[in-house]
Amino acid sequence: MSSDISKVLVVGGGIGGLCAAIALRRQGIAVDLVEIKSEWTVYGVGIIQQSNVVREMARLGVLEGYLEAAYAFEDVGIYDLQGNALVRIPGQRLAGPEYPANVGISRLSLHQVLSTTAIDLGTQVRLGLSVESFQQDAAGVDVSFTDGSAARYDLVVGADGVYSKIRGMLFGDTYKPRFTGQAVWRYNFPRHPSIDHLAxxxxxxxNAGLVPLSDDLMYMFSTSHEPGNPRYEPAQLAELMRDRISKIAGLVGELREQITDSSQVVYKPMEVVFVNEPWFKGRVLLIGDAAHATTPHLGQGAGMAIEDALVLSLELCGSGSVEERLERFMTRRFERCKYISENSIMAGEREMARDATFDRIGLTKAMLKLTAEPI
Incomplete structure (x- = not known):
């Protein structure tokens, strides 16, 4: 542990913030974490952790904690809309031969493991709280919280999502979330025996996908063009999701009529933002969606946040000034995250254009090759 970074504030208790807290605590750094939600709930259905993410979760020491609650799988299968196989892309066991290539897990199960681990490691968590303001000097950051309390930190990490308050404090209105024109729909089903891989x-x-989450559970996702970012009545969601996948046959077509409970449909408009300059000013830094929120087309949004957390913990314990260490963090993260962001958005644009020439298979293979590289 570097003597000048001994106490860090993490703002945001999502995947990126929790992984940052875990990684920093494993380096012996004291961590306070504040989360604006008073009830620490999670949004969504499930999450795909591809090979690079499995590798980093193993390095964080948390993978063992949720493998039993997850579904391990090796391959990615790509099919046409009639259900005919186009290609099967084998996974890579980047975390080691004893670990799977990929993992599907419910967001609730993942949150339980990450939050428990962070707290067990000594992270001081406060809910229903955010940053009111901060003032920094060369040696630290004085933070005032929304409950009237205050504290001083050696570093502040903004992991507070696409609508990051910390990003606004650093950059003003320069970077605002942008609706891409698409939304994603998700719904849970009992796992079909054939879904032992990402399909x-x-x-x-x-388009649609089926992701195994456990022996008994899987979820379906589909992205759709939603011009004008409409707001739908909650009671309509099941019918609307069925409509969005009406031209897909095979197993997806068989499952379509089982989408009946609108309360179980998770509908989310896609909003993106990318901070196209260093993600820090002084001793305040952004990670995850606060810096580079993207679409789910490459399945790497949370993965990039997890990688951010691990790289940050390693660089903070390196040599040089705080600025030099954060610059090294940026060198390791900026282009990689930019690639994922730009190509995820591009995939969505090709979908909206109904571009039959779009080489999704080629893009998937290129992404897997890039993310397999060490960070």
């Missing part, structure tokens, strides 16, 4: 169904007329 992606693609074509100019629509």
């Amino acid at each position: 992606s169904y693609v074509g100019a007329e629509g």
